[in-house]
Amino acid sequence: MKPKSHLPFRLNILFFAIFLLFSFLIVQLGIVQILTGEEAQEVLDETENTVTNIPVPRGKLYDRDGNILVDNKSRYAITYTPPKNVQPEKKLEIAQTLSNYIEMEERQITERDMKDYWILTHREEAYARLSKTEKQRMDDEEQYQTVLDRITKYNLESLSEKELEVAAIKRELDEAIELTPHIVKNKGVTKEEYATVAEHINEMPGINVSTDWARTFPQGETFVNFIGGISDHEDGIPRDNVDYYLTRNYNRNERVGESFLEQQYEEFLAGQKEQYRHVTDQNNNVIRSELIQKGKQGKDLVLSVDMELQKKVDQIVKEELEKIIHKPANRHLNKGLVVMMKPKTGEILTMTGIRYHRATEDKPAFFADESYRTVYDAHLPGSAVKGASVLAGFQSGVITKNTVFVDRPIKIASTDTKRSWTDLGPVNYLTALERSSNVFMFFIAMRMGGDYSYVPNDNLNFNTEAFTEMRNYFKQFGLGVETGIDLPYEATGLEGDKETGGLLMDYAIGQYEPFTTLQLAQYVSTIANDGYRVKPHLVNEIRYPGTEEQLGPIYKTIGPEIINKIEMDDEYIQAVQNGFYRVFNGSNGTAAGTFRNLPYVAAGKTGTAEKPLFDEDGNRVANTENLTLVGYAPYDDPEVAFAIVVPQVGRSAGEGINRNIGKRILDAYFQQQENEE
Known part of the structure; x- marks a missing residue:
């Protein structure tokens, strides 16, 4: 009589162990799907981390005796923070809606601005000016340029004042950088405009109300020449120094010192920008935003001037x-x-x-x-x-x-x-x-x-x-x-x-x-x-921001410097x-x-x-x-x-x-x- 094999019994044990293992995995997957599925999907959907910089108020300027020469005054502002890959048609829709709630400050609209607006609002009519042959042999950019050239003076004169206002707003929206707040209007924003826009924010994705700041001069015009000026948000960083500022984490539409002391001491007056990291999904929707660097107001300058x-x-x-x-x-x-x-x-x-x-x-x-x-x-x-x-x-x-x-x-x-x-x-x-x-x-x-x-x-x-x-x-x-x-x-x-x-x-x-x-x-x-020839200087001290009543601690003292004997x-x-x-x-x-x-x-x-x-x-x-x-x-x-x-x-x-x-x-x-x- 042949001995009985133990192989089937061992196989049964193995199959049973595999069954238990798969059962455990299935249960675990179920738990993941039920309890953390949404979070896991977000992780899978993440495609890009984008960091944006939010400017802070500039440092103040004082004379040698602590009298304030340049201060910051807060003011209402309307801003636009565009999502990724927002389409021109969507910006036009936002501009049209926003024009119902604000009066745009006067700003020169260029002929090119008006042409772009006219094409966007008369697209079918505009591209009908291209022949079939032209459409076949031209790429998209060439077609657009040709259409621009064929817009007539009559077409532009047909734009109403309301349409020109919308065009001005859209121009501001076009200048905004993805996920970075851009000032649409900050001069003359009334309380009514501020409140009305705030009430209808849900109608205009990306539009928000905020506070901005403007330079004030408590001493009047005295010595203003040497204080210098800063660029407006419409101009942004100087075009001849774009690369210099961009490598230092400036936004293109950011205001910077353009002349004299505002320019000379820009790195101190500008302060430390507030930084946010935005995580987006595959559809460019922001999943979450997190503060990675808290903003700090610019340092103050104490001048040598009496x-x-x-x-x-x-x-x-x-x-x-x-x-x-x-x-x-x-x-x-x-x-x-x-x-x-x-x-x-x-x-x-x-x-x-x-x-x-x-x-x-x-x-x-x-x-x-x-x-x-x-x-x-x-x-x-x-x-x-x-x-x-x-x-x-x-x-x-x-x-x-x-x-x-x-x-x-x-x-x-x-x-x-x-x-x-x-x-x-x-x-x-x-x-x-x-x-x-x-x-x-x-x-x-x-x-x-x-x-x-x-x-x-x-x-x-x-x-x-x-x-x-x-x-x-x-x-x-x-x-x-x-x-x-x-x-x-x-x-x-x-x-x-x-x-x-x-x-x-x-x-x-x-x-x-x-x-x-x-x-x-x-x-x-x-x-x-x-x-002894000593270098002349206008700034005695650079200080950390202080309070309304007291100057902040000294960051740097600028002492005598002998150039030559x-x-x-x-x-x-x-x-x-x-x-x-x-x-x-x-x-x-x-x-x-x-x-x-x-x-x-x-x-x-x-x-x-x-x-x-x-x-x-x-x-x-x-x-x-x-x-x-x-x-x-x-x-x-x-x-x-x-x-x-x-x-x-x-x-x-x-x-x-x-x-x-x-x-x-x-x-x-x-x-x-x-x-x-």
Whole structure:
């Protein structure tokens, strides 16, 4: 009898085990389907994570004493956040609905906007203008462009005001980026509009009500030029810097600083944007959104500017212009420029540019704040730069402290006679500065050019390398180069394209190449500061956002930064300082009548530059002068330095306006210091 096999029994056990395993899996799948099926399906449907950035209010600006200069004011806003792949027809529908609830602010609608709108609302009629052959041989883009070209003026004129309003709204919707809120309207949104739109949001997918912010200026127009502007949401980030901003997580329609301090300190003022991650499904529907970075308001700037002093200086310049601007000889006079700064630290205290706009048929005469001209406009400085010329003479070795020249008319062959304002006789460097001798500076220029033996009516022996040498000395003071101020742009003046001995003589008395008022302020600050050229700056501190009552903690302090020490012996610098003292305090000083015997002791240099004016045909129409003044005080321990430029004053019609402004602004500064003590 054969033994009985155990194989069927073992197979039964195996089959039973497999049955139990499958039963367990089926139960588990059922649980997953019933309890977590929806969540699991969402995971399967997820296709993309999109991160969007929500801008925050910009940082505020304060003056050196904590007075607020720029604030943010909240305002109602209507926004649109488009889903992915939204179709033009859907945007048109939303725009049409929204037009029933808001009045769109005025905005120029381009011809292209109107054509796009007309095609969208007259699609069948528009494409009927294409022949069958054209439709066959053209792709979609070519067809659309051809249809655009065939829209007539009559078609566009048929659009009603209501349709143009819808077109304006749709244009805003078209500029929105997927899943990113875009401002449709934020100017003049009324409470009624805000409430009505909020009530009908469910009719307009993506439309929402929100709050936006706008810059306000509690101090009025004072110093607004240097605060700068920010782009509007219609313009967004500047087109010439799109890549720069996009790589820094900016949206295309985001507002950014466009000029001056708003642009220079954009990275601090902009703050930390709020970031959301949006998860979408295969149909581009948002499954969920989550906050991944909380927004932080931009950091605040504390400026070096003294707003109280700034207003006083503005008023002083305006009043001094009013005294003489209506003289017939001053018909070309239209502005006064002033910069005040601390020579040891580079802190800018005031930057004033008051311009007079004469009456026209359409407007009465008025004064305007154009302080940016202190940085952008360059003018011939006249004798104000003679301190640099004397130092160039000392350092180049062509003069010493004992050098004496006889101040008398200088006549070079084939040129006009050159002279000082009067024949001064024998002068050394001190009397040359005190009495403003042109001839002393002419001899410095001739000697630097290689000619030590002046003979009347002879030609000069001139080495053109002297121009480079003289310019290099001037540049050490900041004349003809950037001062380094914390602004996106500053002018450096205009370098002449001719280099002759006669022109170098003109250069040495400030009659050849122009400089900005800021450059002149840095130049005299360098002399006041014993030869150290310090970078001027408008911002003292960057702070974390504070409260309405108190500034926030300091994030960064911007202290003094020395650009260079001029390559001249200290004894020469002290010699020029002595000369500047005598200009303001000596018995024959050109400004002593204004500054001698004051409660404070000041020093500096006056300047007058001839400025002939010509018409378009090159004919001389007027003889004017640029009146300038540079200085600092107190003489022994300088706290403040200044530069003043009053261009295009009529000959002998200035009445010392440069000196009058200089005395009054120093009086204002020291009176304010006394009051604060």
